[in-house]
Amino acid sequence: MIAPPRHLTSLIVVFALALLTFFIYYRPSIGDTISDHATSIAGVSGRSRVKAANATLGFGGLFVVSGPGSPRRSKLEQAAAVTELQLTIPEQVQWTGQDVLDFRWDNVTESKVGIGSVKAWLSHHLVLKAFLESGVETALIFEDDVDWDIRLRTTQVPLAQAAARTLTSASAASQYPWGHPDTWDLFYLGHCGDYFNDLDEGVGVGHHHPHHLTEIPHQVFLDPTLPDRTDLHPFTASLLTALNVPLQSRVLHRSKWPLCTFGYAVTRASALKILTDVAPPKEDIARNLIAYDAALLDGCRNAYKLNCFSITPELFHHMEGKSIIALEEETHDHKQVFRPPVDVAGFEQVWWRKETSNIGCGFWSGEFYYEYEESKLEGLREEARKGRCAKEGRRAKEGRR
Structure with missing residues (x-):
């Protein structure tokens, strides 16, 4: 075999080293693009390639905001039992x-x-105080009217956790x-949406463009449990x-x-x-804040500099039904409370799909409540452990996913 000329060999070595240097130097930016990151997990099957999350979804605890005698508590506890989640429900005050007066601005008429x-x-x-008193490092706090997918532990959370570790450059996955x-x-x-701006400024096609995502830290990941794009909330x-x-x-x-x-x-530091x-x-x-969630939004966006991240579409969404907050304000403040724009836009779709907005296989329709029948509970748990949606057969007959 004839060896290549020495100068050609040198050129090949130099080119190879340059290519290697380029790859190492620019590799961190590759995951920031939508298509490359999606491709990198294209072969992942949510049912067989990821390990299920634990009973607290990888946080120190799951803490629930639920008022005294809340009529929503029973359904929440049944959903948690089916998906085998461990809830902490601190006793609330009446x-x-x-x-209310102590909370409000000193000049009550300006409140x-x-x-x-x-x-x-x-x-x-x-x-939040109960979380800090518990001693655990992190907590997921949710309200007692939320819905989630029966495949939350087996598929959705593990995929989201992997994306979070990539985004935060974390390596200690087990801890x-x-x-x-x-x-x-x-x-x-x-x-109920992170729409990148105030709703009054418009949402989606005609208002947003790919650069609105690519210019901020993000990770895109496939999730086979996600509803079809046409079954997601319109916004x-x-x-x-x-x-x-990409779809899914x-x-x-x-x-x-x-x-x-x-x-x-939240973490202990952010809760404090x-x-x-x-x-x-x-x-x-x-x-100029009107609610607790507006205060957190302000904390994530403005002077308080909280380091906040959102999952879109979300994993938890409130079930369709009358707002307890609205009932309080209509009764005691004697004012008419209108449905929020997000709820108005999704109302018809919720009833047509028989699912909560952006949830693929949830509890709101009633099919996954076991009504304290232990044999039914075990059957539903088995479906959840396998990462299967038992509603898919019915949907196929109805011509819907």
Whole structure:
């Protein structure tokens, strides 16, 4: 065999070294693009390639905001039993009129926070304090009217955890499945939309473009449990399309305009900051806030510099039904409370799909409640452990996914 000329060999070596240097230097940026990251997990099957999350979804605990005698508690506990989640439900206080007055701005006539919103704010405070007293490092806090997919533990959370570790550059998956608590302050796993701006400015196609996503830290990941794009909430579907996110994919991204606090994870440091700085139990009229979730949004966006991330589409969403906050304010503040724009836009779809917005195989339809029949509970648990949606046969007959 004839050896190549020495100068040619040298050129090949130099070229190879240059190529290797380029790859090493630019490799971190590759995962930031939508298509490359999606391709890198294209072969992942949520049912066989990921390990199921534990009973607290990788956090120190699952803490629930649920008022005294809440009619929603039974359904929540049944859903948790089916998916084998371990809940902590701190005992709430029956908030009084004096508690509301103590919270409101000194000149009550200038107060912008309704009575129902004040009580919800104080209830979240109580749960945050219970978390800090528990001694665990992190907590997922959610409200008692949320819905989730029966495949939450087996598929959805493990995929989201992998994306979170990539985004926060974490390596200790066993101890901190969501990344070390020093690398994040708040994860929005449940919300009513992070639409990147105020709803009044428009959402999705015609208003957003791919650069709105690519210019912020994010990870796109496939999730086979995600509903078809046409079955997602209209605002969510339009936003994902405008951002050029592949079908059957979620995005974990820096929070831009997160709405609602259906399910949010905190660390000990961020919980303390929320209690004392971001959302203290006293109205500040200068901040022009009307609710607790607005205070957290402000904390993620503005001077408080919370390091917040949102999952879009979300893993938790509130079930269709009358708002307890709205009932309080209609009764005691004597004002008419209208449905939020997000709920209005998704109302017809919820009833047609028989599913909560952005949830693929959830509990709201009633099919997964076992009504305390142990034999039925075991059957439902088996379906959940296998990562299967038992509704798919019915949907096929109806011509729907």
